[in-house]
Amino acid sequence: MHVDNLEVAINAHLPDILRRADLEKSTVKTLQKELESKLLMSLDTKKNYIRDQIEMYLKHGARHAFADSGEAPEQHGGAGKRGKAPRKRTVEKKKKSGRGKTKEVQDPTKPKGPKGPYMCFVGVRRPRLKQEKPTLSFPDISRQLGLEWRSMNAETKAKYVKMSEKDKTRYKNELEKYVPLNDHEMEKLREKQRERKAAGGLQVMYKCSPELAAFFNDGTVQINRKELTTRIWAYFKEKGLLDDSNRRYVFADAKLAAFLGMQAGDRFLAFTIQRFLKPHLHPL
DNA sequence: CGAGTTACGCTTCTACTTTC
DNA sequence: GAAAGTAGAAGCGTAACTCG
Structure with missing residues (x-):
């Protein structure tokens, strides 16, 4: 090189x-x-x-x-x-903004910062460019916009400088009216965020397949993944299906085999149960 | 105590540009 | 560092339990 x-x-x-x-x-x-x-x-x-x-x-x-x-x-x-x-x-x-760490809740009523001339240009030009050349990727368009901006004459740029000035006024006005949320309101937002998180994948309710409902045989027709895992493991233990030589493995009894699509006596890794159960869970 | 396994919805990050 | 745009990737959260 x-x-x-x-x-x-x-x-x-x-x-x-x-x-x-x-x-x-x-x-x-x-x-x-x-x-x-x-x-x-x-x-x-x-x-x-x-x-x-x-x-x-x-x-x-x-x-x-x-x-x-x-x-x-x-x-x-x-x-x-x-x-x-x-x-x-x-x-x-940066130390704390690691991936996965939930971002600190931001006050959604806080005014957006003032846009510079280039951002005003991007706001106007990007949607048009995308329409003209739909195949361009986002970074491609960004590059192109930078190129256009650099080669733009002062006269054309002045339009966006003006827009930017306007946005500065907008920002100033909004900032004057802006009343930051109090601690109580911020705490409410944080609580909402926690709720969203807690309601993640495993809490989602699914409709049981007829086979799964028959397996439960207690009127259960809806279940979430968390509950299902708990109940299946309880069943493994109740029936003594765990392999004593390696308790990560399970032997299917006739009832399990019937709806999981295996043969009675088949030995399988218990963790993989999710894969077998998947076809029996239908989105509501 | 951490690795290993599964699912998948949700969240966060990344790609890139310039200006203030 | 935040401002605009968004698709797609990566990571998290969870239960269960064993093994090194």
């Missing part, structure tokens, strides 16, 4: 900048700015490269990121999609 002089220059300065930088506060952009002041030139065309280098540095330390061989790291240069450093977030990974 070819490395141009610019990249060599970046490699020469970036390690030092990174060592001194406060990574809690720095962003790729602030680091790029610092580089630019060192090299006395714009590095806009190299921002992806810089981002990749910073990411390598954070991951593996300076040695890997700035290999002196003059060879660019493999990740850079081309279609590689994985492992990109975040564009605008602080360079140091």
Whole structure:
């Protein structure tokens, strides 16, 4: 892979900048700015490269990121999609916004922030572009919009600057009227969020197939997954179907075999019971 | 105590762009 | 970091129980 002089220059300065930088506060952009002041030139065309280098540095330390061989790291240069450093977030990974952690409830009545000129442009242009070229993916359209924006003359841009000014006023007005929700109301929102979570997949009620209803033989015609699992395991134990040599396995008795589509005496991994039960649960 | 298994609805994140 | 747009991927939550 070819490395141009610019990249060599970046490699020469970036390690030092990174060592001194406060990574809690720095962003790729602030680091790029610092580089630019060192090299006395714009590095806009190299921002992806810089981002990749910073990411390598954070991951593996300076040695890997700035290999002196003059060879660019493999990740850079081309279609590689994985492992990109975040564009605008602080360079140091955020600690608490991990995946799966439920996001803190936001006040839904809080005014949306003011849109800049570019966002106004995107708002107008994106739906049209999508209609013109329905096959373009979301990122494709974003790229195209960036391209159009950069090549737009000041006259056309002025329209969106005006829109942005208007939105600023909108924001100001809304902010003046805005009354933040009190603690009680916020707590109500949090409670709602918890409820939604608790009502997740396993709580959903299903209609039992006739075979499953016959298996229960107690008038049960609706059940959720949680209850079903409990009852099936109770049945395994009640009838002594668990394999004593490995109690993760179960032997089907005639009754089970009949509606699970196996032979009496078949041995199966108890955990996989869900797979056999699936055909017997019908959405309400 | 964690891994291993199953289902699937819900939530969160990612992809990308620029501006303020 | 939030603002717009959205499809699709990934992760969580849960029950059950055993084994290393």
